[in-house]
Amino acid sequence: MEYTVQKLGQLAGVSTRTLRYYDEIGLLKPARINSSGYRIYGQQEVNRLQQILFYRELGLHLEKIRDIMNDPDFDSTKALKDHHENLLNKKEQLDLLIANVEKSIAANERGITMTDQEKFEGFKEKLIEENEKLYGKEIREKYGQDAVNRSNDKLKRMTAHEHEELTRLADELYETLGEAFKTGDPAGDLAQKAAELHKKWLCFYWDSYSKEAHRGLAQMYVDDERFKQHYDKNQPGTAEFLRDAIHVYTSN
Template sequence: MEYTVHQLAKLSGVSGRTLRYYDEIGLLKPARMSSSGYRIYGGKEVDLLQQILFYRELDVSLEEITKIIHHPDFDLVPALQQHIQKLQDKHARLEQIISTVQKTIESKGGGISMSDHEKFEGFKQKMIDENEEKYGKEVRDKYGDQLMDDSNAKMMGLSEADYVRMNDIEKSFISELKKAYETGDPASAEAQKAVDLHRKWLAFTWPKYSKEAHAGLADMYVSDERFTAYYDQHIKGLTVFLRDAIYVYAGK
C-alpha cells in the first residue's frame, strides 16, 4: 500500500507538516516521489514512522532519533542511559518546583506577604548553592566540613516564621547601621549595636558563632561585589564601614 502525506498523517496521527518537516531534516524520506512531485510513502516508511514516534514519546530529540533510526549499529544503551539521566534531573527539578509553588500558594492564605515568601522559598536553595560555590571551599578549608554542612542544613530547616523574624532583624540592623554611619565611627555605640543585630541575624543561618568567622564574613562582604552592591545600595561606603565595625566587635 502507498500513501500520500495526508493519508499517512491520518494513519499515524501526526500532521502533514510534520511529515514534510521530517523529510526536510532527513528523518523520514518518502519511498519515492510521484510524477507530479507528490510524496509517496510505503509500508516500510509506516514502520519507520512508528519507531520514530516511539522515541519521540520518550522525549528523545529528533536529531537523536535520526541517529538511532538510520544507523543500525548506533550505540543505543549508553545513549538511553544518558537520556534517562536528563529525564531524572528534570523530574527532580520539577518536584522541587512543584513544592515551592505549593508553598507559595499556601502562603497566600497565611500572614506572610508574598514578597517575603518569594524571597524565602525561591532563593533559599539558590543561596546555599551559591554560597557553597563561592565560599564553600574556603570555609571548608578554614573551619571544616561540619560547619558548612550544618549551616546549609540550618538554612534549609528555616521555618517561614523564622524567616519573617530574620527579615525584621535585618531591617533593624540596616536602619541601625545607617544611623551608626552618621557617627563616622565604627567603634561607636550605635555601630556596635548594629553589629550585634547583625550577629543575631547571622544566628538564623549559622550553626555556631565565632568572632573569626564573623570577621571573615566582613571581608567577604567587601570583596564580593554582590554584597557591596547590596549594602552600598543604601549608602555608598556602608560596606566598608560595616566591615570596620565588625572588626572592632570581633576584636580584630
C-alpha cells in the same frame, strides 16, 4: 500498500506538515515521488515512522532519533540511558520548582488570610512605623516608593513565627558581627559567619538573592549615613567591616 502524506498522517496520527518536515530534515524520506510530485510512502516507511514516533514519545530530539535510525550500530541503549539521566535531572528541577511555587502560594495566602483577620496587624504596623521613622522619607525618595512598599508588604505577610525567627536571626547577626569585629579579620571564620547570617536575614526581605546585590547593599551600608550609624552604633567601623566581610563572602 502505499500511502500519500495525508493517509500516512492519519494512520500514524501526525500532521502532513510533520511528514514534510521529516522529509526535509532527512528523518523520513518517502519511498518515491510519483509523476505529479506527490510523496508516496510504503510499508517500510510506515514501520520507520512507527519507530520514530516511539523515540519521539520518549522525548528524544529528532536529530538523535535520526542518528539512532540511520546508524544500525548506534548504541541506542546508551542514548536511552543518557536520555534517562536527563529526564531525572529535569524531574529534580521540576520538583524543586513545584516546591517553590507551593511556598509562594502559601506565603501569598497567609498574607491574605492575615490581612483578612488582621491578626498580627499590631506588631507589624509598629514594625513598619519604626522602619519609617528610622529610614523613612529620605530612603523613600532615594530608592523609590516601590522598594519601600514592597518591603513593607513583605513584612505584612510575615507570620508571628517568621517574625520571631527574623528577630532571633538579627540578634545572632549583631552578636556575631560584634565578636568578629574584635578579631579585626573580615576573612576570618567569625566574620564569614556574620556575612552568612546577614544573607539569611536579607533573604527574609528579598524575594531573590544575588551575590552582586548583596555586595551592593553592603557598600550602601557604608555610603549611607543612616545605615552606617545603625551598624557603627556600638563599635565604629563595623559597617566597613561588614562590607569587607560580605565582599569576601560573596567572592567564593
